[in-house]
Amino acid sequence: MDIITLICSLIILGAVLVLVRLYAAGGINHAKRDLSGKVIVITGGTHGMGKVIVEQLADSGATIISCxxxxxxxxxxxxxxxxxxxxCNIIHEHLDLSDLDSVKECAENILNKYHEIDILINNAGVMRVPYGKTKQGYETQMGVNYLGHFLLTQKLLNALEKCNGRVINYSxxxxxxxxxxxxPFVAEEKGFFSMRWYCASKLSMAIMAQELAKKNDNIIAVSLHPGCVNTSLWQFFPVWLQYLCWPILQVVFKTPLEGAQTCLxxxxxxxVTNGAYYADCKPAEHNKIMDDSEVCTKLWNDSVDATKQFL
Structure with a gap:
């Protein structure tokens, strides 16, 4: 290969990588509204997209409660x-989503200080964790990603209703x-497939937002796919796979700031389309199971039963 061919090949490869990176970055938020005086609650505000969102809202004039x-x-x-x-006005509240007692205490601590909440961002989550149970005996991902957030939302619902607040669920x-x-919320160790439960927990988050929107005219509830984002969420994948994929992830995966754009x-x-599932800052196609009213109603009723003693 002569030098000219090599240079041309490198230029083409570089151009392709730039185009792939631009495409992978996805949608960009261009909206801006005055958040002065508003109260915003976010779970998982210490890492990844949660931290970025807190940073992006820091100068907005809002009170940010990072849980x-x-x-x-x-x-x-x-x-x-x-x-x-x-x-900025940022405060922290302790929250362990794997323990519904902790969720209850966190919500009550917030309500003791703030009687109106403008935005609740249910962001925190885990992915592909080994078999395990929450304190109440639920599969870890369904407990942390979904049930903990379901209870937190129900506890804060009256405060959200007072100011026509928004609930934003990370799906x-x-x-x-x-x-x-x-x-289901309970898993057996035999035959346990972690990613199936992760998928179930994220579908549950989307259904929860959709059902909230149907049941309550005083709030806006939506869910979102942030994109494939390069965060610590991937920590439970094999280390060798993480190292092998690292160069690829830098190109095809979003940064936390890019992943936060739809939430912003x-x-x-x-x-905002109430009840919708969003991706890249616009409504996107959702799982057709969400159109099955029996499935959605059962999930809601099961969730109420699982959390009612903590309400």
Missing amino acids: SRNNEVAQKVIEEIKSVHKS SVASKLYHRKEL HLIHSES
Whole structure:
């Protein structure tokens, strides 16, 4: 291969990589509304997209309540953000989504301080975790990703209703890979397939938003797929696979800021389709199971039964 051919090949390869990176970045939020004086609650505000969203809202004039499990990490993150955004108002509330008692306590602590909540962002989650159970005996991903958020939302619902608030649920394109009509909360260790439960938990988050929108005229509830984002969510995949895929991920996966764009759009936009599933800052095609009223009603009723003693 002569030098000219080599140079041309490298230029073409570089151009292709740039185009792929631009395409992978996805939609960009262009909406902006005044958030001064509003109260915004977000779960998982210490890492990944949650941290980015807190940073992006830091100068908005809103009070941001960041809920997460590790108090020490949370305080360090808040101090880091405050060192850049001097006038921001960020507070931390302890929240362990794997324990419904903790969820209840977190919600009640928030309500003791704030009687109106403008936006609830159910962002925190885990993926492909080994077989395990929450404190109440539910499969970890269904418990952390879904049931904990269901209870938190129900506890804060009255405060959200008072100011026609918004509930923004982090779902995933993985929700479209789940095709069973049952969404159980308890798993058996034998034959356990972690990714199936992750998909189920993310479908449940989308259904929860859709059902909230149907049941309540005083709030807007939506779900979203942030895109494939390069965050710590991938930590439970084999280490060798993470290292092998690392160069590819830098090109085809979104950064946390790029992944946060759809959520920022749903926070800021004056025109949001209630109950819809969003991706790249616009409504997207959802799992057809969400059109099955029996499945959705059963999930809602099962969720109420699982959490009612904590309400």
